[in-house]
Each structure stands twice: as C-alpha cells, then as structure tokens.
Amino acid sequence: MEFSSKLLENVVYEISQLPGIGKRTSLRLALHLLRQPQEQTQKLSEALQKMRNEIKFCKNCHNISDVEVCEICSNPNRNEEIVCVVEDIRDVLAIENTSQFRGLYHVLGGKISPMDGIGPNDLNIPTLIEKVKSGKVKELIFALSSTMEGDTTNFYIFKQIETYKIITTTIARGIAVGDELEFADEVTLGRSILNRIPFENSLKI
Amino acid sequence: MEFSSKLLENVVYEISQLPGIGKRTSLRLALHLLRQPQEQTQKLSEALQKMRNEIKFCKNCHNISDVEVCEICSNPNRNEEIVCVVEDIRDVLAIENTSQFRGLYHVLGGKISPMDGIGPNDLNIPTLIEKVKSGKVKELIFALSSTMEGDTTNFYIFKQIETYKIITTTIARGIAVGDELEFADEVTLGRSILNRIPFENSLKI
Numbered sequence: 001m002e003f004s005s006k007l008l009e010n011v012v013y014e015i016s017q018l019p020g021i022g023k024r025t026s027l028r029l030a031l032h033l034l035r036q037p038q039e040q041t042q043k044l045s046e047a048l049q050k051m052r053n054e055i056k057f058c059k060n061c062h063n064i065s066d067v068e069v070c071e072i073c074s075n076p077n078r079n080e081e082i083v084c085v086v087e088d089i090r091d092v093l094a095i096e097n098t099s100q101f102r103g104l105y106h107v108l109g110g111k112i113s114p115m116d117g118i119g120p121n122d123l124n125i126p127t128l129i130e131k132v133k134s135g136k137v138k139e140l141i142f143a144l145s146s147t148m149e150g151d152t153t154n155f156y157i158f159k160q161i162e163t164y165k166i167i168t169t170t171i172a173r174g175i176a177v178g179d180e181l182e183f184a185d186e187v188t189l190g191r192s193i194l195n196r197i198p199f200e201n202s203l204k205i
Numbered sequence: 206m207e208f209s210s211k212l213l214e215n216v217v218y219e220i221s222q223l224p225g226i227g228k229r230t231s232l233r234l235a236l237h238l239l240r241q242p243q244e245q246t247q248k249l250s251e252a253l254q255k256m257r258n259e260i261k262f263c264k265n266c267h268n269i270s271d272v273e274v275c276e277i278c279s280n281p282n283r284n285e286e287i288v289c290v291v292e293d294i295r296d297v298l299a300i301e302n303t304s305q306f307r308g309l310y311h312v313l314g315g316k317i318s319p320m321d322g323i324g325p326n327d328l329n330i331p332t333l334i335e336k337v338k339s340g341k342v343k344e345l346i347f348a349l350s351s352t353m354e355g356d357t358t359n360f361y362i363f364k365q366i367e368t369y370k371i372i373t374t375t376i377a378r379g380i381a382v383g384d385e386l387e388f389a390d391e392v393t394l395g396r397s398i399l400n401r402i403p404f405e406n407s408l409k410i
Contacts, residue, residue: 044220050212051239
C-alpha cells in the first residue's frame, strides 16, 4: 500500500505489529482516530506509555500490579496456604471472575517448552519452589492448560516438590456445564467418567 | 473484569474504544505489549501522537497529507482534467493500488445521510463545485459506494454541476473478474448486461 502521508504510514506500521492486526485493520483504526477528537489519541498514547513504564510485577506471585505486592497477595482475607499455579495473568483474571477461589496465585509467565527454548529457569518456577520449601504452602493447585507443554511443566514442578509434604491437585477436566454429552470429545468425556465425583458434591455450587 | 492494576485497566479501556476491539482483545494486546521490549510501546505511542497532531489534509483534494498539497495533486504527470470523487482516503488508496488512474481525486469525507444529520455542507462538496466552476475539470468520475446514501450524494452533486459542460461518469458495476455468474446477485448481473461494453475494450487490460 502506498500512503500519501508518512505519519499515517508509521502509525499503520506500528499498529500492525500487534498480534492479529493486519495492515487493513490497522489503517481502519488509524483513520478512526483521525476522525475522533484529538484527546482520544492523546489518552490512548499516554495510557500505553504510562503502563509500559510504570507497571510492576508482584514480588510474591508475579501478577501484574501497580505496587510491590499485589492486591490479592496483600489481602488478609485470602488463604495463603493454598496456591494456584497459572500460566499468565489472564488466567488469574478468569479464576478471580468465578469468585470460587480464596487462596493466592503464582504466575509462571509461560510453560516449559524446549521447542521454543523456554526452560524452567526462564519461568517463575524457582520462586515457586522456594515458596513450597518455606513451609507456608499446604496445597498447590495446578491450573495450566492441558497441552503437552502444560503437562510437562506440571510434571517438572511436581518432581521438584515431591519430597515436601504438601497436597498437589489439578483443576477438574470434564464436560462443560450446560454442554451436551454427544458433542463432547472422547478424551474429555473419558476423563470425566474416570474422575467422577460423589453426587452430593455437585450440589454444593 | 477486575484488574489488579489501574495502569493496565486504563490501557484496556482506551484500546477497547477503537472500533471492532472488545475488552478481551484489548487485554490480549496490552499483555502482548508488556511482553515486548519497551521501545515498541514507545514507538507506537509516539507515532499515534505525532500523526494526530501533525497530519494535514490536502487543500486541493482533502486527501491526508504531510504537506499543504498532497503528492498526487502536486505530481505534474497526473491529468488534472479528470477528477475522481471518492468517499474517503481508503478509496484513494484502493484506486491508487490498481495503477489504472492517472487523474486527481476529490475526497468528500463521507456521504450525504439525512438519517445521521450529514448534509452537503458537512462534506467537501462546496470545494468540488468550485473546482468544476473554475473550468479546469473536464470529467468527473463518481466512485462512491452504490448504497442509497452514495446514490443520493452522486445525484446531489450531479444536479449542482448539470449546467457546466463537463462529462460525468460512474465506475462500472458488474461481476467481479474471476467470479462465477451463478453466484452473482441479480441486480449486479442485470446491470452488467445493461452496461455491456464492446468486446474489444475488455481486451485492453
């Protein structure tokens, strides 16, 4: 595409560097901003810079935070004996939205993936092991995605903490609430039968 | 969604103000930027601000430009006797990409739409009429979209310049090159038969 303006071309290029946004969408967004009041672009651009320069990661759980220790970790009402291990901050948001979990989190920042050159030390695994060693944690819940990389990561962590006396659990896999059995994939359906639970428990929520 | 960081929340809100981007996509983009080097956010945010503050509109054709008169209008190789009337700058880009047009453009900035309160004077129509009155233009090509608003706009401009001796044309509507006839809609197919052209002409491109 030939642009009549270098300024526009720059913006289109920079926006199209974002994942899932091509040149066409990028141009549409740039032209939209040009039609809107100047403050909108101003606010967007300032918010971006402020976030990138000032954001912190909680030193306890590695969640995104504006302060040293995030709101979840510093909340005295949360049970610090239960730690849920997740891949990234979006998983924290998703679990928080359920209002079913009152423990703390530990954000790994990814999964072990030899193919992409990501080893245990590239992730927040050492600090997790430290946390377990300290003796404060009684239960570790693995809530990584059930892919090969997720399973590898779970297994690696499990092996590292095997000798410490803590409970390790993993979130339940099964048919989604409201889903029809006939459309479920075999693996999920199979697992949901193997891991069946007492009927009374299903009445609790 | 409850965010653990106000800075992140702000960015997610600002990005989701863009058309076609919801909260979820917005969060994905924000987290992507956090994982990238700081310069990427810096460049994006600077490009946005620079564009919004410094961009100009060509005083001749109202196309987006970095200078007073855009590259197309100031190019001596272009035929200023033929003016193509388009809705917005994206149409200019699209036509320029075909390399089939060597005349100038006139960007209206929208279509007449009483429903949205857009009248002829909210668009760049007066300057177009002036251009025709000046006598420099020999042919006006209407290239607006063929919607009710597009047709209204075409007709309005046509009525205003009727008394001046210039040729007015409209771009050909028909079956797209490479398309199967059986899948074409009736109106388009009908028009393509009514507006058939001498076979020799179709060999030119």
